[in-house]
Amino acid sequence: MSVVEGAVLALLLLCVLFIIRVFVVVKTGSQFKPGTRGPVSVLVVVGSGGHTTEILRLMDSLSSAYSPRHYVIADTDRMSEEKICSFENSRPHPNSKSQFTICRIPRSREVHQSWTSSVVSTLKALRFSLPLVFRLRPDMVLCNGPGTCVPLCVAGLLLGILGMKKVLIVYVESICRVQTLSLTGRILYPVSDYFFVQWSSLRDKYPRSIFLGRIV
């Protein structure tokens, strides 16, 4: 009897400690300044269609201090791969070498997929995302809404929770979202370190978000 009670108590304590740890990792994100120690490695989650266009415009504005750049795309997406390659080749390379890689993982949610099956496929994608993020150990994850970002951000968060490396989660909500956040946005809002929205009505609803006008 007392053993069971002890086990339950230990489990509860572990849960509380875990929650406190997550809270600390997320809260101290803004104090983490990887840029002071040299180049910042970025993991860029590229969706499809409009998402790709938007995120490449954001990448275009970032200086060469953000390198290497690891692009993650869904394995069914050929269009984005071409776009990334032509974008990277058009970038000026001050050091005469462009540092970027393209990684493919299974898509976590097709458009119009049901809730329950997206949970299953997200878990599947997590199996690929964890080794990827643990191997690359990026300083930040940049994403703007495709479902693929959730497992990758979770993997990044886990690195921070385990104390291996703080990974900043930077989320930019799509310009299409004026009044409501996307599903991915709602999931990542509590755990992201920098959460950008592009319309003031969203900033009013989500006070932790950052509003700099339209940025794509």
Place this chain on the structure above:
Amino acid sequence: MKTVFVTVGTTSFDELITNITSSENVQALKARGYERLVLQVGRGSLLPAADSCPHIRLEAFRFKDSIAEDIKQADLVISHAGAGSCLEALGAGRPLLVVVNDKLMNNHQLELARQLHSDSHLLYCTCTTLTETLTTMDLSVLQPFLPGQPKNFANFLDKALGIQLQVFSVIFILIRVQEWCLDGSLLKRTDVSTHTKPAQPHIVEYAPSAPLTMCYQLPSFRPEV
């Protein structure tokens, strides 16, 4: 030749295609001087033939890799409320009329079209009010849609992540500051001593009655990267 380009993106919107090729709407377009009508019909079941509209030059296709060229050639773009189509047309600086598919209510894509309409970047109607809108619309009320500023995002992130300015950008800024100081002092001297002889070319564009302080505007401070 004044052209109207109609696009439904990757969806189907037969009601719009039927409506825009109806004789009264074609007449309304003709009355405004449009002579060519290009339709991108997507997955719709209708693909009007070139000779189905006797009064206007008609072209129709389903999909293309890029409709950027069609948008560029158009004098008016009529589109469904899709975010991609709206942004592409506005980004190209074309006047845009969005026709909302009222059978697709609560679609989150409508959010953006509504917002852009309330900021007067586009006109907005439904299929039932299309004829009325085409006859009475005033394209001159539309405000230009300025591109977003990813640079603001980059600057914010640089600061937040503690990324230091590189040496060349510091030098660049110093040069700009020096230029500006010189500019300012020159302006001051010429403007106080004589108003008839502008020393700097960019003073000329200001009206003589304009307050003196207007000349102290900073030169545009945008490093070309």
